[in-house]
Amino acid sequence: MSMIAAFYGGKSILITGATGFLGKVLMEKLFRTSPDLKVIYILVRPKAGQTLQQRVFQILNSKLFEKVKEVCPNVHEKIRAIYADLSQNDFAISKEDMQELLSCTNVIFHCAATVRFDDTLRHAVQLNVTATRQLLLMASQMPKLEAFIHISTAYSNCNLKHIDEVIYPCPVEPKKIIDSLEWLDDAIIEEIAPKLIRDWPNIYTYTKALGEMVVQQESRNLNIAIIRPSIVGATWQEPFPGWVDNVNGPNGLIIAAGKGFLRALKATPKAVADLIPVDTVVNLMLAVGWYTAVHRPKSTLVYHSTSGNLNPCNWHKMGVQVLATFEKIPFERAFRRPYANFTSNNFTSQYWNAVSHRAPAIIYDCYLRLTGRKPRMTKLMNQILRTVSMLEYFINRSWEWSTYNTEMLMSELSPEDQRVFNFDVRQLNWLEYIENYVLGVKKYLLKEDMAGIPEAKQHLKRLRNIHYLFNTALFLIVWRLLIARSQMARNVWFFIVSFCYKFLSYFRASSTLKV
Ligand SMILES: CCCCCCCCCCCCCCCCCCCCCCCCCC(=O)SCCNC(=O)CCNC(=O)[C@H](O)C(C)(C)COP(=O)(O)OP(=O)(O)OC[C@H]1O[C@@H](n2cnc3c(N)ncnc32)[C@H](O)[C@@H]1OP(=O)(O)O
Numbered sequence: 001m002s003m004i005a006a007f008y009g010g011k012s013i014l015i016t017g018a019t020g021f022l023g024k025v026l027m028e029k030l031f032r033t034s035p036d037l038k039v040i041y042i043l044v045r046p047k048a049g050q051t052l053q054q055r056v057f058q059i060l061n062s063k064l065f066e067k068v069k070e071v072c073p074n075v076h077e078k079i080r081a082i083y084a085d086l087s088q089n090d091f092a093i094s095k096e097d098m099q100e101l102l103s104c105t106n107v108i109f110h111c112a113a114t115v116r117f118d119d120t121l122r123h124a125v126q127l128n129v130t131a132t133r134q135l136l137l138m139a140s141q142m143p144k145l146e147a148f149i150h151i152s153t154a155y156s157n158c159n160l161k162h163i164d165e166v167i168y169p170c171p172v173e174p175k176k177i178i179d180s181l182e183w184l185d186d187a188i189i190e191e192i193a194p195k196l197i198r199d200w201p202n203i204y205t206y207t208k209a210l211g212e213m214v215v216q217q218e219s220r221n222l223n224i225a226i227i228r229p230s231i232v233g234a235t236w237q238e239p240f241p242g243w244v245d246n247v248n249g250p251n252g253l254i255i256a257a258g259k260g261f262l263r264a265l266k267a268t269p270k271a272v273a274d275l276i277p278v279d280t281v282v283n284l285m286l287a288v289g290w291y292t293a294v295h296r297p298k299s300t301l302v303y304h305s306t307s308g309n310l311n312p313c314n315w316h317k318m319g320v321q322v323l324a325t326f327e328k329i330p331f332e333r334a335f336r337r338p339y340a341n342f343t344s345n346n347f348t349s350q351y352w353n354a355v356s357h358r359a360p361a362i363i364y365d366c367y368l369r370l371t372g373r374k375p376r377m378t379k380l381m382n383q384i385l386r387t388v389s390m391l392e393y394f395i396n397r398s399w400e401w402s403t404y405n406t407e408m409l410m411s412e413l414s415p416e417d418q419r420v421f422n423f424d425v426r427q428l429n430w431l432e433y434i435e436n437y438v439l440g441v442k443k444y445l446l447k448e449d450m451a452g453i454p455e456a457k458q459h460l461k462r463l464r465n466i467h468y469l470f471n472t473a474l475f476l477i478v479w480r481l482l483i484a485r486s487q488m489a490r491n492v493w494f495f496i497v498s499f500c501y502k503f504l505s506y507f508r509a510s511s512t513l514k515v
């Protein structure tokens, strides 16, 4: 019997960010392994014209939850969506709902955050710092609370090279920042933001670091743990391999590469690609929830959910495997044949951007214009290049994350728990994982049918022929222009032609002699 699964039985669990990538996989696993849990409270806001109920309905009826319905048929009754907006005071939760949350919650998983790298400082602080503080305040009024699990990111201290499982202080106190945001206007905030974030690459990682400090300062006598995942990728094993549902992180780049838009990246091939499957992160979260509640460590423990020091894979290996998978299972209606050119050199990267990205987009837009259609490729390409430039920081560096606490926890688990809540990334086979990942992007993000693969392969062959034809035509045009203008080019041309003629004559003569 799994001790972790048993622990969550009969419990009331509060999850923030349950509608996000990590949150959905967390709920799925909880329902599947502990179907006898009492209730999962989720803090949700209406979004994109959908009510809370519609959002929950959509999640529960997605492919991700298919297995859950078999083991927990009454899952709809066990999920309680509570209207909440984490960027508002008291989260805009009604009094009755707040009362219920305060009196019933046993475990909190705080996943909600803004993960946009370019969010405004005001919004990012509201969500990643102030909301965390507010939730901790709520937690301190929960008599039945056994554990509070805060999800941060392994990159919250990416200004350091070696990162231990400790909370590092930030140069400016979170409280001072929260207070000053109350009276400063937006224009001034955006002006001081770059000075505040110093050597952090973006507002996201900086505010996640502030969030950790808030956890440390406001922990009171709560049982708290912090989990720091690196780049969270598709599911490795559970509930099935390759599940993804948004374009964040690598997902968008895999689409852009598979569709042939992105053919070069400013990346350091040998840098560690610290991807971690989402189900591995979720297993660690559940194990940490159990350990924190049952063993009550004296201080707030930080757990790294990373792959780099236990089972490293670099960007080169990852790129090669992604490309190999595109050969086997290509995406439909690609713009160009997928190709990967890694360079860590600024000049070469600019060159590839001009030749491989912008020029084809401009040419295609001309073609669209000439055929009476609206040009769109340049805009799309600019968007992709903007996204890539935001991610570049992370694919040109390597970090060392220590994993003592994570390994300690692994050794504390029973063999059954190690199997059911496996977060040992050493068992991950990267080649298999990446192949399933790309397949998952095709199936679950692009919603492409596997039956379309032969046609997609045919399309890639046509693109290859167009590519050869285009290059030959371009070569001939350039050469013709050169010959018209330069004596030297003419001399070279006559030399080549006479050389070929002599070679052919010799070949013909020797074959006649043989006969
Ligand atoms: C060496 C390989 C070589 C390959 C060679 C070639 C290929 C061969 C191999 C292929 C690659 C193999 C792996 C690749 C490496 C991956 C590295 C990942 C590092 C990640 C580090 C993460 C570390 C920290 C982890 C964490 O701790 S947390 C989570 C991380 N957080 C995020 O990942 C949010 C990022 N995003 C934003 O911050 C915003 O997206 C913003 C960007 C500001 C735009 O912002 P904006 O311009 O306003 O535009 P949007 O409205 O957002 O989007 C506008 C439009 O772009 C779309 N689009 C949004 N995103 C992405 C995205 N990624 N990629 C592409 N498209 C995207 C969106 O669908 C929308 O399309 P539409 O709907 O218009 O059709």
Ligand SMILES: NC(=O)C1=CN([C@@H]2O[C@H](COP(=O)(O)OP(=O)(O)OC[C@H]3O[C@@H](n4cnc5c(N)ncnc54)[C@H](OP(=O)(O)O)[C@@H]3O)[C@@H](O)[C@H]2O)C=CC1
Pocket: 016, 017, 018, 019, 020, 021, 022, 023, 043, 044, 045, 047, 084, 085, 086, 087, 110, 111, 112, 113, 114, 115, 127, 151, 152, 153, 154, 208, 228, 229, 230, 231, 232, 233, 246, 248, 249
């Ligand atoms: N994905 C990754 O690569 C990594 C993620 N992390 C961390 O993991 C956690 C989860 O990330 P992930 O699932 O990928 O992110 P998502 O963007 O997929 O999910 C974010 C969640 O936060 C919720 N949220 C955002 N703003 C509000 C608000 N104002 N009120 C209520 N809810 C809100 C979103 O709700 P809604 O659906 O309404 O927008 C959504 O459920 C975050 O803390 C992130 O920092 C850490 C490392 C890597």
